[in-house]
Amino acid sequence: MNQFTENAIKIIVSVPKGHVMTYGQVARLAGSPRAARQVGWLLRSMSNKYKMPWHRIINSKGIITVSDGADMQKILLESEGIVVLGKSISLKTYLWSIDHFDFNQVNLKDYES
DNA sequence: CACATGACGAGGG
DNA sequence: ACCCTCGCCATGT
Numbered sequence: 522m523n524q525f526t527e528n529a530i531k532i533i534v535s536v537p538k539g540h541v542m543t544y545g546q547v548a549r550l551a552g553s554p555r556a557a558r559q560v561g562w563l564l565r566s567m568s569n570k571y572k573m574p575w576h577r578i579i580n581s582k583g584i585i586t587v588s589d590g591a592d593m594q595k596i597l598l599e600s601e602g603i604v605v606l607g608k609s610i611s612l613k614t615y616l617w618s619i620d621h622f623d624f625n626q627v628n629l630k631d632y633e634s
Numbered sequence: 635c636a637c638a639t640g641a642c643g644a645g646g647g
Numbered sequence: 648a649c650c651c652t653c654g655c656c657a658t659g660t
Contacts, residue, residue: 523657544642555655561641562657580642587641594641 525553526563531627533564536577539601540617541610543581550622561586571632583612 528551536542544557553559564575576597580586585594585608595605603615 525657548642553656555643556657557642558640558655559642559657562639564641566658575641578641581644585641589641591641 525551525556525559526567527629528552528622528624529560529563530567530571530573530629530632531624532622533560533575533578534571534573534632535622535627536574536617538574539603539615541577541579541583541598541603541612541615542617543612544578545581546618547578550619570634571629572634573632577617579610583610583616584608585610 529547532542532547532550544560545554547560548554548557551560560578564573564578567573568575576594585591585598585605587594591608595608598605598610603610
């Protein structure tokens, strides 16, 4: 697993319940600003290896874009108190924003399935 | 090595 | 708000 993937997973598991982050935000913090697409890719391919809140990651417009399982994502978000209109979420209300992330504060071992 | 594939993002119409 | 085009980039074939 490369550095980017490792960093991204650490960030994703740190998104608090009731909040969301965008693919682009995660990519930037993980050290590869233009690798937003990879975040989506790793969420799909790695969520079996690591327990992470995949449903809290949405696109920059605040829209749910999962290819399949969009209903499940909506249900999970609503169960955390997030209001979802159709597939849209208010980033103004729920976006989790941080300008620095300390990767040493997370041990991936704690999140293995 | 060449080409196809996305849970993307920014910008325009 | 909706639709399209491009640029991106790790993987997969």
